[in-house]
Amino acid sequence: MDWAAIDPILLLASLMVAATPIVLAAIGELVVERAGVLNLGVEGMMITGAISGFIIATTTGSPWLGFVAAAFGGAILSLLFGFLTQYLLSNQVATGLALTLFGLGLSALMGQSYLGIRAPAFPDWHIPLLGDIPVIGPIVFQHDPMVYVGLLLVIGVWVFLKFSRAGLVLRAVGENHDAAHALGYHVRRVRMLAIMFGGACAGLGGAYLSLVRVPQWTEGMTVGAGWIALAIVVFASWRPGRLVLGAYLFGGVTVLQLNLQAAGIAIPVEYLSMSPYVATIIVLVIMSAGRAPGSLGRSFYASR
Amino acid sequence: MNDTLLKLTGLTKAYPGVIANKDVSFAIQRGEIHALLGENGAGKSTLVKTIYGLVKPDSGTLAFDGQDYAPADPRAARATGVAMVFQHFSLFDALTVAENITLGMENPPKLNALAAQVRAVSDEYGLPLDPDRTVGDLSAGERQRVEIIRCLLQDPKLLIMDEPTSVLTPQEVEILFETLRKLRSEGTAILYISHKLEEIRALCDAATILRLGEVVGECTPRETSARDMAEMMVGEVLQVPERAQKPQGDVVLDMTGLSAPAPHQFGTALRDITISVQAGEILGIGGVAGNGQDELVAALSGEMKVRQGMLSLRKEDIGLWPVNLRRARGLLAAPEERMGHAAAPDMSLTENALLTAAARKALERNGFLRWDRARSFANEVIAGFDVRTPGPENTARSLSGGNLQKFVIGREIMQDPDVLVVNQPTWGVDASAAAAIRQALLDLAAKGAAVICISQDLDELMEISDRFCALNEGRLSEPRSAQGLSVEEIGLMLGGAHDMEVAHAHG
Numbered sequence: 001m002d003w004a005a006i007d008p009i010l011l012l013a014s015l016m017v018a019a020t021p022i023v024l025a026a027i028g029e030l031v032v033e034r035a036g037v038l039n040l041g042v043e044g045m046m047i048t049g050a051i052s053g054f055i056i057a058t059t060t061g062s063p064w065l066g067f068v069a070a071a072f073g074g075a076i077l078s079l080l081f082g083f084l085t086q087y088l089l090s091n092q093v094a095t096g097l098a099l100t101l102f103g104l105g106l107s108a109l110m111g112q113s114y115l116g117i118r119a120p121a122f123p124d125w126h127i128p129l130l131g132d133i134p135v136i137g138p139i140v141f142q143h144d145p146m147v148y149v150g151l152l153l154v155i156g157v158w159v160f161l162k163f164s165r166a167g168l169v170l171r172a173v174g175e176n177h178d179a180a181h182a183l184g185y186h187v188r189r190v191r192m193l194a195i196m197f198g199g200a201c202a203g204l205g206g207a208y209l210s211l212v213r214v215p216q217w218t219e220g221m222t223v224g225a226g227w228i229a230l231a232i233v234v235f236a237s238w239r240p241g242r243l244v245l246g247a248y249l250f251g252g253v254t255v256l257q258l259n260l261q262a263a264g265i266a267i268p269v270e271y272l273s274m275s276p277y278v279a280t281i282i283v284l285v286i287m288s289a290g291r292a293p294g295s296l297g298r299s300f301y302a303s304r
Numbered sequence: 305m306n307d308t309l310l311k312l313t314g315l316t317k318a319y320p321g322v323i324a325n326k327d328v329s330f331a332i333q334r335g336e337i338h339a340l341l342g343e344n345g346a347g348k349s350t351l352v353k354t355i356y357g358l359v360k361p362d363s364g365t366l367a368f369d370g371q372d373y374a375p376a377d378p379r380a381a382r383a384t385g386v387a388m389v390f391q392h393f394s395l396f397d398a399l400t401v402a403e404n405i406t407l408g409m410e411n412p413p414k415l416n417a418l419a420a421q422v423r424a425v426s427d428e429y430g431l432p433l434d435p436d437r438t439v440g441d442l443s444a445g446e447r448q449r450v451e452i453i454r455c456l457l458q459d460p461k462l463l464i465m466d467e468p469t470s471v472l473t474p475q476e477v478e479i480l481f482e483t484l485r486k487l488r489s490e491g492t493a494i495l496y497i498s499h500k501l502e503e504i505r506a507l508c509d510a511a512t513i514l515r516l517g518e519v520v521g522e523c524t525p526r527e528t529s530a531r532d533m534a535e536m537m538v539g540e541v542l543q544v545p546e547r548a549q550k551p552q553g554d555v556v557l558d559m560t561g562l563s564a565p566a567p568h569q570f571g572t573a574l575r576d577i578t579i580s581v582q583a584g585e586i587l588g589i590g591g592v593a594g595n596g597q598d599e600l601v602a603a604l605s606g607e608m609k610v611r612q613g614m615l616s617l618r619k620e621d622i623g624l625w626p627v628n629l630r631r632a633r634g635l636l637a638a639p640e641e642r643m644g645h646a647a648a649p650d651m652s653l654t655e656n657a658l659l660t661a662a663a664r665k666a667l668e669r670n671g672f673l674r675w676d677r678a679r680s681f682a683n684e685v686i687a688g689f690d691v692r693t694p695g696p697e698n699t700a701r702s703l704s705g706g707n708l709q710k711f712v713i714g715r716e717i718m719q720d721p722d723v724l725v726v727n728q729p730t731w732g733v734d735a736s737a738a739a740a741i742r743q744a745l746l747d748l749a750a751k752g753a754a755v756i757c758i759s760q761d762l763d764e765l766m767e768i769s770d771r772f773c774a775l776n777e778g779r780l781s782e783p784r785s786a787q788g789l790s791v792e793e794i795g796l797m798l799g800g801a802h803d804m805e806v807a808h809a810h811g
Contacts, residue, residue: 168399168403171398172399175396175398176394179396180396180407183394184377184382294397
């Protein structure tokens with residue numbers, strides 16, 4: 001094999017790109033789960049976002065409008081989940097699984113005439129000054145804007161949960177919905193908003209795949225990214241900082257194994273392909289020490 | 305000057321199938337501790353939820369401070385000056401004390417400033433509390449303090465307390481009463497819901513009594529006997545359990561130097577317990593919660609094994625026997641926790657009957673269940689112990705606490721045990737149901753069974769036991785004849801103040 005084919009700077013730079021869809025989807029699901037809702041439909045919302053964003057971006061020629069549409073697409077699909085689980089009190093696990101299957105089918109239908117088209121270009125940002133720093137500049141500061149949007153979202157969620165009153169109410173609803181209700185907080189309203197935020201973030205993550213990373217539309221193109229996002233939320237103990245760590249680890253091993261494949265290493269491709277999943281889960285399992293939100297996955301029924 | 309703070313007029317609230325409140329009217333004065341009395345299901349909870357804005361009445365009006373008052377939600381109630389301490393604490397385990405308190409406030413200050421306020425209020429009212437601790441680590445008494453301080457920080461004009469003492473030790477109850485008296489002296493009105501009559505007589509200035517959703521009487525608790533109040537609550541003359549004089553029989557159960565390590569981090573080790581229990585007697589075991597009660601029940605029932613020679617049933621060593629073998633030989637137990645320990649909440653009463661009675665009542669044959677026999681056994685328990693339920697196919701969860709307790713105790717008694725171990729048999733049970741359970745235990749002993757009754761309710765133990773002993777840090781005191789035992793003597797047996805602190809640490 002040819003080690004010279006692997007450029008460490010390029011490798012680290014593409015790590016951030018590879019991790020971004022996971023970061024986006026996982027930070028949304030983290031908020032949903034902190035509100036006490038388990039939405040297993042992340043994969044379905046991601047791929048719906050991927051096709052919604054792709055359609056709008058290719059029709060209008062603007063990737064930005066594409067991302068907005070992706071967020072809407074994911075959020076609208078999550079509303080379906082929210083209505084079923086919060087108002088009709090359906091089982092969250094079963095509904096989430098159904099949402100994934102529904103999203104996969106719906107996106108395939110929507111995307112039939114968009115196969116084989118290229119997405120409009122989404123140029124990288126060359127951030128002045130910072131981008132000129134040797135080594136660190138190309139790794140961290142020369143990416144497309146969505147990489148930074150994802151990181152800002154994580155910081156925003158962390159600040160929201162830790163320092164804002166609304167964040168405290170959201171955590172309270174997730175911890176003990178009966179007590180929150182008794183204190184006069186609107187459990188359903190908080191949860192619906194959280195579910196929609198989660199849907200929008202998943203949609204952005206999906207669109208990042210179809211508009212930046214690939215960038216074109218193929219059926220089932222999320223290939224389990226939604227599931228890994230779900231796993232990362234749990235293994236990161238519902239904490240934003242660890243979530244980024246987990247996502248970057250996943251992105252890192254993904255990029256590394258692709259490079260190794262290209263370099264022709266003598267390990268069967270199947271093992272390399274599974275390595276990001278295995279490595280992420282092992283590391284996060286070792287690290288995980290957290291406690292799930294008290295009301296996670298339980299239906300809330302207010303007796304009046 | 306008008307001293308009426310809250311006036312209720314003709315409040316009615318119906319749920320499908322039941323009328324929770326029917327034309328309820330009464331008034332609460334400023335600076336008064338007003339008791340709301342009633343059995344389980346009398347409509348107390350619905351009424352206070354109405355005052356706190358959690359329930360909208362079908363008809364009737366409220367007036368607060370002379371103004372019309374119709375709170376849309378608890379926030380509106382809090383803004384008016386009504387605060388409430390819930391029966392089942394409305395706290396968030398994963399959050400800190402300060403975070404929990406800020407969630408119950410309308411215009412909370414920043415967390416740092418709030419922590420200082422919490423310290424100030426907790427000093428002023430003698431309720432020590434650290435604002436930075438996580439609520440999940442606190443004892444029941446400390447959790448209640450969080451709720452009370454949350455209310456006090458709002459300067460409420462009316463404080464509602466829903467059965468506040470049901471989870472407290474006697475010492476914690478005294479601290480709570482001091483706080484409430486101090487609040488009263490400052491002009492705060494308190495609506496105090498309970499069915500513990502002696503507490504109400506010690507604390508309250510006025511009482512309104514509810515039965516089946518209607519006001520059936522008002523009284524001044526200090527001048528009314530507990531018995532009269534109980535009869536107003538129940539609507540009938542209360543039966544005081546009668547004991548029959550009975551001959552003492554042979555020793556059936558022997559504990560000889562029974563010792564066991566603490567089963568988990570928060571448990572208590574059993575230390576050298578030696579006592580013999582005779583057929584036909586009721587042995588009462590008192591003590592503050594967390595002094596080894598659960599462990600003793602587990603050792604007797606077989607959930608926790610003990611070494612050879614420590615425990616024998618009719619001279620047979622049973623320390624290593626499994627639960628079902630002990631049951632089959634006549635040693636039965638009813639643990640304290642109803643939901644999840646004594647009964648499986650989501651299984652039907654028939655299934656719950658099967659779970660402990662399968663062997664003694666021959667409800668199974670060759671591994672197959674005999675449903676018809678199980679059902680008729682469940683029906684016998686329901687009829688024999690006046691369990692109010694539409695039928696044995698209902699889940700254990702659907703029963704009220706008192707009804708489920710009657711079912712759980714009845715299920716064991718109807719199996720004709722030779723030895724019955726019960727822990728807190730009337731915890732959270734209303735007066736008439738408690739009297740029925742005590743009578744059933746007395747009847748069982750009169751028929752020749754040995755009964756070990758572990759309870760924190762000393763009045764109950766004095767009422768039914770022949771011999772009394774105290775459990776203290778896993779040690780059992782010398783038994784004394786219960787007749788003629790004074791409160792002071794019992795207090796000494798329970799071990800004084802030092803051990804109470806230990807009990808708190810375990811709680």
